Amino acid sequence: MIGIFDSGVGGMTVARAIEQLCPDMPLVYFGDIARTPYGSKSPDTIIRYSQFNTDFLLAQGAELIVVACNSASSTAADALRASYSVPILDVITPATSRAAELSVTGRIGIIGTRATVKSGIYPQRIRAARPEAKVFSQACPLLVPLVEEGWLSRRETKMILRRYLHPLRLKKIDTLVLGCTHYPLLKDLIGPRIGNQVQLIDSSVEMALYVRSYLDDNPELKKRLRTKGETSRFYVSDCTEAVEQMAAKIFGRSVVLHPIEA
Amino acid sequence: MIGIFDSGVGGMTVARAIEQLCPDMPLVYFGDIARTPYGSKSPDTIIRYSQFNTDFLLAQGAELIVVACNSASSTAADALRASYSVPILDVITPATSRAAELSVTGRIGIIGTRATVKSGIYPQRIRAARPEAKVFSQACPLLVPLVEEGWLSRRETKMILRRYLHPLRLKKIDTLVLGCTHYPLLKDLIGPRIGNQVQLIDSSVEMALYVRSYLDDNPELKKRLRTKGETSRFYVSDCTEAVEQMAAKIFGRSVVLHPIEA
Numbered sequence: 001m002i003g004i005f006d007s008g009v010g011g012m013t014v015a016r017a018i019e020q021l022c023p024d025m026p027l028v029y030f031g032d033i034a035r036t037p038y039g040s041k042s043p044d045t046i047i048r049y050s051q052f053n054t055d056f057l058l059a060q061g062a063e064l065i066v067v068a069c070n071s072a073s074s075t076a077a078d079a080l081r082a083s084y085s086v087p088i089l090d091v092i093t094p095a096t097s098r099a100a101e102l103s104v105t106g107r108i109g110i111i112g113t114r115a116t117v118k119s120g121i122y123p124q125r126i127r128a129a130r131p132e133a134k135v136f137s138q139a140c141p142l143l144v145p146l147v148e149e150g151w152l153s154r155r156e157t158k159m160i161l162r163r164y165l166h167p168l169r170l171k172k173i174d175t176l177v178l179g180c181t182h183y184p185l186l187k188d189l190i191g192p193r194i195g196n197q198v199q200l201i202d203s204s205v206e207m208a209l210y211v212r213s214y215l216d217d218n219p220e221l222k223k224r225l226r227t228k229g230e231t232s233r234f235y236v237s238d239c240t241e242a243v244e245q246m247a248a249k250i251f252g253r254s255v256v257l258h259p260i261e262a
Numbered sequence: 263m264i265g266i267f268d269s270g271v272g273g274m275t276v277a278r279a280i281e282q283l284c285p286d287m288p289l290v291y292f293g294d295i296a297r298t299p300y301g302s303k304s305p306d307t308i309i310r311y312s313q314f315n316t317d318f319l320l321a322q323g324a325e326l327i328v329v330a331c332n333s334a335s336s337t338a339a340d341a342l343r344a345s346y347s348v349p350i351l352d353v354i355t356p357a358t359s360r361a362a363e364l365s366v367t368g369r370i371g372i373i374g375t376r377a378t379v380k381s382g383i384y385p386q387r388i389r390a391a392r393p394e395a396k397v398f399s400q401a402c403p404l405l406v407p408l409v410e411e412g413w414l415s416r417r418e419t420k421m422i423l424r425r426y427l428h429p430l431r432l433k434k435i436d437t438l439v440l441g442c443t444h445y446p447l448l449k450d451l452i453g454p455r456i457g458n459q460v461q462l463i464d465s466s467v468e469m470a471l472y473v474r475s476y477l478d479d480n481p482e483l484k485k486r487l488r489t490k491g492e493t494s495r496f497y498v499s500d501c502t503e504a505v506e507q508m509a510a511k512i513f514g515r516s517v518v519l520h521p522i523e524a
Contacts, residue, residue, distance in 0.1 A: 034307050035297050040410070045296050045500045048523070114504075145407040148302070156425070160418050238307045242376075261310070 001028045001230055002211065003062025005053040008036035009243055010144070010181035011068030012234075012250040014091065017208035018066070019232070022215070025225050027232040028060045034237035034262050037144055038071040039113025039180075046115065050076035052262060054084060060233070063225060066211060067091060070112055070180050070203065074119035087214070087221075092121055094210035095177050095203040100129035102199055103175040109168040109194070110137040112179030113144065122179055136171045140164045140180075147182040148242065158189055165194045177201045237262035263290045263492055264473065265324025267315040270298035271505055272406070272443035273330030274496075274512045276353065279470035280328070281494070284477070287487050289494040290322045296500035296524050299406055300333040301375025301442075308377065312338035314524060316346060322495070325487060328473060329353060332374055332442050332465065336381035349476070349483075354383055356472035357439050357465040362391035364461055365437040371430040371456070372399040374441030375406065384441055398433045402426045402442075409444040410504065420451055427456045439463045499524035 002022075004015050008031050015029050030053050032038075038046050050072045054065055065080070065088045067073045073090035080088045099108050110122040116139075123135035142160055151157045168176065176198050178184055184202045191200060215222040236243060236257045247255045264284075266277050270293050277291050292315050294300075300308050312334045316327055327350045329335045329342070335352035342350045361370050372384040378401075385397035404422055413419045430438065438460050440446055446464045453462060477484040497520045498505060509517045 034303060040502065040504065041296060041500050042502050141411055142404075142407055142413075145404055149403055151404075156418055156421050159421070163418070238303050240302065240304055242302065 001026045001061050002064050002066060002225060003028050003030075003054075003057030003060065004066040004068050005030045005032065005050070005057060005072070006068040006181060007032050007038035007071060009033065009148075009246045009250070012247055013181050013184050013204040014066065014068035014207050016250050017204045018211050021208045021212045025215075026230040028057055028062050029232070029234045030056055030260075031234075031236045031243075032262055033239065033243055037113070038069055039115045039141065039144065041071075041115065043075045046072055047076045047079045050080055051083065054080055056235070056260070058084070058086065060235075061230070062086070063221065064089065066207065068181055068207070071115040074116045074121040089207070089211065089214060091181070091203050091207050092125060092179075094206035095179065095201050096122060096125035097129055098206050099175050099177050099201050100126050100133060102201070103130075103133065105172075105174045106130060106133045107171060107173045107175075108133055108135050109171065109173035109176040109198075110135060110179050111140050111164065111168070111176065111183065112137070114139045114141050116179050122177060134171075136168055136173060138164055138168055143186065144180065144182050147185050148246070152185060153189065157186070158193070161186065161189055161193050165190070169194060173198060175199045175201060178203055233258065235260050263288045263323050264326050264328060264487060265290050265292075265316075265319030265322065266328040266330050267292045267294065267312070267319060267334070268330040268443060269294050269300035269333060271295065271410075271508045271512070274509055275443050275446050275466040276328065276330035276469050278512050279466045280473050283470045283474045287477075288492040290319055290324050291494070291496045292318055293496075293498045293505075294524055295498045295505055299375070300331055301377045301403065301406065303333075303377065305337045308334055309338045309341045312342055313345065316342055318497070318522070320346070320348065322497075323492070324348070325483065326351065328469065330443055330469070333377040336378045336383040351469070351473060351476060353443070353465050353469050354387060354441075356468035357441065357463050358384060358387035359391055360468050361437050361439050361463050362388050362395060364463070365392075365395065367434075367436045368392060368395040369433060369435045369437075370395055370397050371433065371435035371438040371460075372397060372441050373402050373426065373430070373438065373445065374399070376401045376403050378441050384439060396433075398430055398435060400426055400430055405448065406442065406444050409447050410508070414447060415451065419448070420455070423448065423451055423455050427452070431456060435460060437461045437463060440465055495520065497522050
């Protein structure tokens, strides 16, 4: 199975994108709702929780781990690679490669949680792919709670977005990476506020494309993942009505969420 | 020692108020920063974490437990009382007694997290003290992230507050309980938006007054707590710069925060 974990429900946008591109691959998803958000926690704590999540997914039969959480990808993916033998795919690599490739002017913006921005990993990866790129980052810590409240088109959300995006607008970027799995839900508000000519890179979609091409490059693994004949399962460390509603919204259908302790 | 726990830093407003009213009582504080916020979690998870926190404080020598977190007080205090023999004081009782006592018209408003409001405990307690009272509740889930971002006087914070307080304003309340330990930090913005004639009940201050009178009623315990000769200690399950800054802001001095795993 393809194992996917996230600090909460946001990673379901990644699970959904993978499901659409790889419909014959069963997924096992774990959302650490009880301990969400990771974005404001210290690296040590994020690493510790990410190890817990990986152990859980491996015990469920995962043979490939997708770290759908940007905060965990930026602070814990290398630590996971050092401790586990299964492939660990982080959500940052696909989005940064695409941004480096698509930007015309090389002026690229990143928005993410405080932890993601502080890690500096997006600029680092983009510059590794395109050394002359100018990368500008902006932490947007209030967007996750706004999305989780369902305030997807409220005036306050628009004002807060305008405040966050203003400094990037001044930098005249031509490409903006949505460096958090919650942000695709705000895409329609972000476009006009950053400028409609700016290309938005959705890390969920890029991740799914990357998983598909990774499996094409690893046919043995692909075959094993496909022939197991299991169906997708979704686990969460806490389950509330708001979580169920968000899951249904992302998948466009109701999803059974199995609770586990974390 | 007086043991105090909260889901995060907000409970430090309670610790600070107790410190000021009972300066000769050493405190042991635990803030479960790694797993904050509790307000959006399920009752089972909140109870499980509250038991962990209580065990930790007892192991540190606490002989009295103050549940400084409104979400934990509303969903876990009774479960704690059933499992432990030390006195468990919740942050709701003092504020609801005061509101019932001070309101002239009996029209009382409550603001809190989603979990606190959903528990229905504030209206229940107020009506127990004053059966004819009309109690109106409003969940304000974005206020905690706004306070934690330090957006204490931003235009967006004012707009969001206006939106949250508007329904209570229409109810013509004369008393408003700030049912979350973060909210006292927004008192200056809340006053003019709910109407300056409305009395604000600060649950942190009421809690400290209650602890003092509880100890006056229990002189043996008071003597034991006082004569132990220890100094106050502060523990957190995660520590970031933002947490240190908030602690310093609340206490008006820098506070040493000892990290523990949770």
